Amino acid sequence: MLATQRQERILAEVRAHGAVRVADLVAALDVSDMTVRRDIAELAGAGLVRRVHGGAVAPETPARSTDEPGFEAKRTWASAEKAGVARAALADVEPGQSLALSAGSTTWLLASMIAADPALRPLTVVTNGLRVADVLHGADDVEVVLTGGTRTPSDALVGPVADATLASLRVDRAFLGVHGLDTDGPTTPNLAEAATDRALVRCAAATTVLADHTKWGTVGLARICGFDEIDTLVVDTGLSADARTHLEAAVDRLILATPAPVTGDAP
Structure with a gap:
């Protein structure tokens, strides 16, 4: 055709x-x-x-900047690109680390890859994502800490309980999935989730944002943080040339990941 x-x-x-x-x-x-x-x-x-x-x-x-799709819908969108992004982000995971993983379909893929690789353990993973916690549950030498909080349509735990938990913790690296990304930084349609994501970024010594290229130009209601609070941004090779030029200047490290196939419920 x-x-x-x-x-x-x-x-x-x-x-x-x-x-x-x-x-x-x-x-x-x-x-x-x-x-x-x-x-x-x-x-x-x-x-x-x-x-x-x-x-x-x-x-x-x-x-509509307030649209918040559920997890099952999000996991089917740009699945190959998300898998490539998660695979590239996995290179920043090392045995003995403490990590914070936000809720989201790309961080869920990253958690699935962590669960499948014994060489990365031991690890401590703090998360406000119910799906992330589920996929890591039972993995040997992975301690999972759930933040608690109120559940959103995307299976994130948010609100004062989640924020207080994160404020009391310090981790080596945060991996943040986002709804949208534009010239001002990452965004989400949920005000409470934005606050919890900010707490997740603040508790980490370094932050990696995971965003497939379709997130570029999508703007949610609430801004999460600025590019100055992100040291690594992982996107896929479908990112436009103009967006790449902007992001190369905005973050310390921009990684372009090759899309990868996803089979089954997890990699």
């Missing part, structure tokens, strides 16, 4: 339903995730659709 034919199909779906997911287009068109994203980018450039996290919507659809 030619690019023009694919784009006509994508446009027809958006006009018929108001929105379309990248994952659904990959299956329907039998092409790669990256091909679909390029087609959407061309349509967006022409003003025919608007790019959103995980797909495209009609151009007149308003962006």
Whole structure:
């Protein structure tokens, strides 16, 4: 199928339903995730659709900075890119460390990789992510500390209890998953989660942010922190040249990860 034919199909779906997911287009068109994203980018450039996290919507659809998708929805979006980002971030994990992992689908993938690799242990992992804690539960020589708190739709524990727990701790490195990323830094649609994420960053000697390239340009309601509080940012190679130029100047270390396949419930 030619690019023009694919784009006509994508446009027809958006006009018929108001929105379309990248994952659904990959299956329907039998092409790669990256091909679909390029087609959407061309349509967006022409003003025919608007790019959103995980797909495209009609151009007149308003962006909502308070949208908070659940974990099961998020884990299917840009899964190969997220796996590549998590794999690259794994290089910063060393035996004997204390780590803080935020809630999120990419940090869940990182936790899955940690659980599968005995060479990385012993470890202590502090987390406000229920899915992160679940995947690490039972792994030998991994002590898991849950923050406590109030549960969000994305299975994060947030609020005063979580914030107080994190304020009392000090860890070697935090790994922070984010909803959106723009020129001002990472964001989330949940005000309480933003506060808990800030507490997670403050308790760490160093912070690595994990964000697949589709997060760039997505802006949540609440800002988490500035780039000056992040020493490492891991994104995938789908990041645009303009975004790469900005981020190379904004953070100490920018890592571009190659997308990787994900099979089963975890790597």
